[in-house]
Amino acid sequence: MVTGSSGTATAGPSWTVYIGSEISGALRVAVEVCVRVMGGKVAESIDEAVAAEGSSNGKGASNEGYIVCLPAAYATYVKTRERHYIPLVTPAWAFRSVLHNAQVLLPTEKFSANPRKLFSSIVLYTAQVEVEPDKVIRSLITHGGGQVVSHPSRSATHMICLRPEGKEFLQALNWNAEGAMLGVEALADSDVATSGTSFLAGGCRGSIPDCVLKYIMGQCQLSKHHIVSYNWVQESVHANRLLAENLYGFDHKADAVAAPPVVLSDVVMALQRDATLFPPPADATPVDIWKDISQNSANQWTSEAFVLAEHIATRLRQRMLQAIQAMGAKVLVLAGDDPGAMEAATHVVCAYQTGRAYELAMTLGKPVVGLQWLAASLALRTLLPMTFEELSIRNVLWYPAKKFGSIPGMESLIVTLSGFTARSTPSRDDMQAIIRLTGACWLPVLSRSHTTHLICLEPTGEKYKRAITWSCQNVVKLEWILQCVKQWRYLPEADFTWAGKPKLPKFDVHDALAVLDTAADKEITPLKPKDADAPKPPAVPALTTPVLLRTTQPDEAAPEPAAKGQKAKKAPAKAKTPTPKTKPPKAKEPKTKGLKTEEPKADAPAQKAVASKEGSKAGKAVKRPRDEPSTAFVAAKAVATSKRVAKSGAEDDDVVVVKRTVRTKAPKRVFLLTGTHEEIAINESIVQFLGGVVVHSQRAFDPTCTHVICRELRRTEKIVAACAAGKWILTPEYLRDSRAQGLFLCEEGYEWGLDKVSKDHYCDPRVWLPVAKYWRTTLAGGGARALEGWTLALLGDTVPPPSMCAHVIAAAGGVLVDVAALLKQFKAESDPPMLVLVAEDVKKSDKTLKELVRRKVPRVKPGFLVDYITKDQTARPRIEDYLA
Numbered sequence: 091m092v093t094g095s096s097g098t099a100t101a102g103p104s105w106t107v108y109i110g111s112e113i114s115g116a117l118r119v120a121v122e123v124c125v126r127v128m129g130g131k132v133a134e135s136i137d138e139a140v141a142a143e144g145s146s147n148g149k150g151a152s153n154e155g156y157i158v159c160l161p162a163a164y165a166t167y168v169k170t171r172e173r174h175y176i177p178l179v180t181p182a183w184a185f186r187s188v189l190h191n192a193q194v195l196l197p198t199e200k201f202s203a204n205p206r207k208l209f210s211s212i213v214l215y216t217a218q219v220e221v222e223p224d225k226v227i228r229s230l231i232t233h234g235g236g237q238v239v240s241h242p243s244r245s246a247t248h249m250i251c252l253r254p255e256g257k258e259f260l261q262a263l264n265w266n267a268e269g270a271m272l273g274v275e276a277l278a279d280s281d282v283a284t285s286g287t288s289f290l291a292g293g294c295r296g297s298i299p300d301c302v303l304k305y306i307m308g309q310c311q312l313s314k315h316h317i318v319s320y321n322w323v324q325e326s327v328h329a330n331r332l333l334a335e336n337l338y339g340f341d342h343k344a345d346a347v348a349a350p351p352v353v354l355s356d357v358v359m360a361l362q363r364d365a366t367l368f369p370p371p372a373d374a375t376p377v378d379i380w381k382d383i384s385q386n387s388a389n390q391w392t393s394e395a396f397v398l399a400e401h402i403a404t405r406l407r408q409r410m411l412q413a414i415q416a417m418g419a420k421v422l423v424l425a426g427d428d429p430g431a432m433e434a435a436t437h438v439v440c441a442y443q444t445g446r447a448y449e450l451a452m453t454l455g456k457p458v459v460g461l462q463w464l465a466a467s468l469a470l471r472t473l474l475p476m477t478f479e480e481l482s483i484r485n486v487l488w489y490p491a492k493k494f495g496s497i498p499g500m501e502s503l504i505v506t507l508s509g510f511t512a513r514s515t516p517s518r519d520d521m522q523a524i525i526r527l528t529g530a531c532w533l534p535v536l537s538r539s540h541t542t543h544l545i546c547l548e549p550t551g552e553k554y555k556r557a558i559t560w561s562c563q564n565v566v567k568l569e570w571i572l573q574c575v576k577q578w579r580y581l582p583e584a585d586f587t588w589a590g591k592p593k594l595p596k597f598d599v600h601d602a603l604a605v606l607d608t609a610a611d612k613e614i615t616p617l618k619p620k621d622a623d624a625p626k627p628p629a630v631p632a633l634t635t636p637v638l639l640r641t642t643q644p645d646e647a648a649p650e651p652a653a654k655g656q657k658a659k660k661a662p663a664k665a666k667t668p669t670p671k672t673k674p675p676k677a678k679e680p681k682t683k684g685l686k687t688e689e690p691k692a693d694a695p696a697q698k699a700v701a702s703k704e705g706s707k708a709g710k711a712v713k714r715p716r717d718e719p720s721t722a723f724v725a726a727k728a729v730a731t732s733k734r735v736a737k738s739g740a741e742d743d744d745v746v747v748v749k750r751t752v753r754t755k756a757p758k759r760v761f762l763l764t765g766t767h768e769e770i771a772i773n774e775s776i777v778q779f780l781g782g783v784v785v786h787s788q789r790a791f792d793p794t795c796t797h798v799i800c801r802e803l804r805r806t807e808k809i810v811a812a813c814a815a816g817k818w819i820l821t822p823e824y825l826r827d828s829r830a831q832g833l834f835l836c837e838e839g840y841e842w843g844l845d846k847v848s849k850d851h852y853c854d855p856r857v858w859l860p861v862a863k864y865w866r867t868t869l870a871g872g873g874a875r876a877l878e879g880w881t882l883a884l885l886g887d888t889v890p891p892p893s894m895c896a897h898v899i900a901a902a903g904g905v906l907v908d909v910a911a912l913l914k915q916f917k918a919e920s921d922p923p924m925l926v927l928v929a930e931d932v933k934k935s936d937k938t939l940k941e942l943v944r945r946k947v948p949r950v951k952p953g954f955l956v957d958y959i960t961k962d963q964t965a966r967p968r969i970e971d972y973l974a
Contacts, residue, residue: 110159119286207235254342389418496529509547814902816869875903886929
């Protein structure tokens with residue numbers, strides 16, 4: 091049984107509870123009994139509990155304060171919570187703490203008194219439910235403040251099943267029968283109040299009276315194990331209130347297994363064995379750097395002084411304080427109403443735009459930042475920009491929310507995302523964070539019955555098409571939720587909906603290759619600029635530019651695009667004042683077998699080169715400038731990343747014109763970023779702040795990049811291809827120091843290739859440390875690429891995967907063809923080499939492999955490709971050592 095403690099059982103910080111005035115009678119007595127049994131103090135006023143929360147107990151720990159209230163009175167205490175952190179919980183929090191472990195207070199997150207949290211204090215598990223519906227149930231229950239466990243438990247209040255059968259169903263019937271034996275329904279509130287008052291008057295010594303224990307079990311819904319169908323959750327969410335469970339039960343003939351009479355102490359012991367039913371919440375923010383920042387302290391912020399708002403959760407505020415002090419900065423404490431500490435502050439950290447710290451900061455004109463801004467700055471060890479005027483998801487997340495709680499009217503919304511990934515801008519994690527900020531529920535799957543809003547990055551994808559097919563009303567753009575947060579109100583969706591038919595999805599790789607094969611007999615017209623003297627447009631897929639840069643307006647000097655169906659007009663001739671930067675060298679026509687070209691006339695636009703059928707089949711390599719990506723790579727890139735269907739010729743000309751004007755400007759640094767999602771997000775914000783560009787290619791290499799940032803030099807596609815292409819491969823410190831100086835610094839001091847690797851960086855032992863610098867300097871000095879002129883083919887599912895092989899071969903100057911094309915071109919002892927990378931899973935009986943053996947075509951292991959580029963270049967790997 092649960093025994094009293096006389097207020098001395100718990101060690102460590104003391105805790106104080108204010109019991110709301112709306113709680114009376116037996117319920118109030120039961121709450122006070124639980125508080126006193128666990129060694130807590132009942133406060134006489136709200137101010138007493140608020141003052142206790144976060145105060146020092148004189149022993150190196152902080153005291154704790156709580157407000158126990160009913161959901162109906164929740165709004166009464168919200169203003170207090172906006173100014174100072176203190177949990178607002180239901181009586182079930184105190185009851186469950188006693189029932190599960192009388193010495194330890196449970197986390198408060200699953201016992202919120204917020205009436206919008208429909209499933210607060212409910213513990214639920216599922217049986218017979220498929221994976222996708224189970225995801226929906228878990229999302230709805232968790233968003234509603236409930237707890238979902240993965241297995242049947244005596245401590246649960248509800249079980250969801252589809253049919254009245256199975257061992258889980260019978261077990262629930264037995265637990266339900268046990269609860270009925272306790273006789274909770276027969277208890278009179280007056281008896282509970284009398285017994286509880288006597289127990290309190292006696293100093294809470296001995297065991298808690300049985301009637302009080304039964305009463306608190308009934309209040310926690312543990313006297314009846316509810317067995318309900320899936321519809322109970324669904325319709326409760328739609329009704330925005332908990333519906334009666336008996337309306338969603340099952341008609342069945344099964345009976346509980348006969349069992350001996352239940353002893354109350356046995357039930358309590360069973361509950362106490364489930365002490366881990368409510369695990370402590372994760373203290374980490376989206377950028378988890380609080381817990382170990384002190385282990386890597388650095389005095390880099392010695393001139394900074396921070397003020398932390400009192401409405402930040404106490405435990406999180408303590409970790410933030412330690413992390414800030416580890417960086418050498420000061421943390422100032424506001425004492426009473428004296429604004430003296432605020433005058434010396436350089437940063438004021440707030441979770442909401444409320445409270446004393448925020449109001450003083452606004453009065454004195456001090457910079458105000460959010461929790462995620464501080465987390466990102468600590469992770470990067472540099473102070474990030476504090477300009478939040480531009481409407482972007484990062485600025486919304488990095489600035490304090492308007493108020494504590496949610497946007498009125500958005501709590502009942504259920505939002506699904508489409509098109510957002512870990513590498514997109516904004517990322518999926520950012521979108522989930524902003525959905526939580528509004529108070530809406532994020533649902534990982536599109537549910538016809540539950541999803542109220544689908545936010546699409548672009549009008550493409552299966553979810554978008556399905557939503558259109560289902561005639562979903564609220565298929566909206568990203569800007570809708572950004573504006574809702576900015577204005578802190580539920581805006582109408584009409585101005586933010588995606589209009590028109592869904593765009594076609596991107597090609598499947600195999601389908602695209604099949605299309606290319608069937609088109610081999612048709613005329614192929616390579617893309618050429620209209621003027622011979624005009625620079626060629628860069629081969630940049632439209633989707634590789636960041637989302638925020640896609641709306642960039644063309645130069646005023648650029649000619650207006652021609653109407654659809656009309657030829658684009660030439661821009662008026664300008665005075666000839668060529669400079670080395672604006673006038674590119676005249677393109678030379680390559681001499682290629684099977685490729686016919688005509689010299690353009692002096693006054694006429696250049697004619698398009700037409701390839702004959704024989705030339706298209708031959709697959710002969712065409713030499714190109716060193717900084718131009720190979721045709722094979724461009725084709726593969728277009729297949730892999732394009733999400734748009736090709737438009738008319740006039741629109742293509744418009745794009746070329748815009749690109750042409752951009753090329754006349756000073757070249758920008760174009761970055762490929764690697765690392766965790768948090769590292770990429772932080773580094774991207776620095777690049778954009780300094781005026782650079784970040785390309786998003788997921789895990790693939792993008793030849794348009796000029797710099798690659800990596801903390802670890804591994805044999806990934808981005809790193810290997812960047813080495814082969816002679817790109818700058820730099821450590822993250824380059825961006826950190828550039829941010830501190832306000833401009834991009836010289837790269838040489840940050841390039842991978844130094845004699846030693848610091849403890850903050852890692853180099854794969856299979857990679858030659860100076861390899862990045864070697865290839866960059868070699869290519870910059872006019873040297874040949876690693877595979878310049880080579881012709882290669884792939885046989886089987888190679889490791890590295892075929893897509894990576896294609897990108898690396900193109901970056902290294904080689905040409906990738908299919909095996910049939912290579913066999914047609916093959917000549918013994920050809921120079922440059924012609925090789926086939928043969929996967930290990932290709933059987934010796936394979937007809938293609940037999941033909942390669944018969945023709946004596948060199949066959950090598952796929953690992954040769956990466957080794958040849960990344961191994962020690964003073965003793966470069968030999969083909970003979972990799973023969974398959």
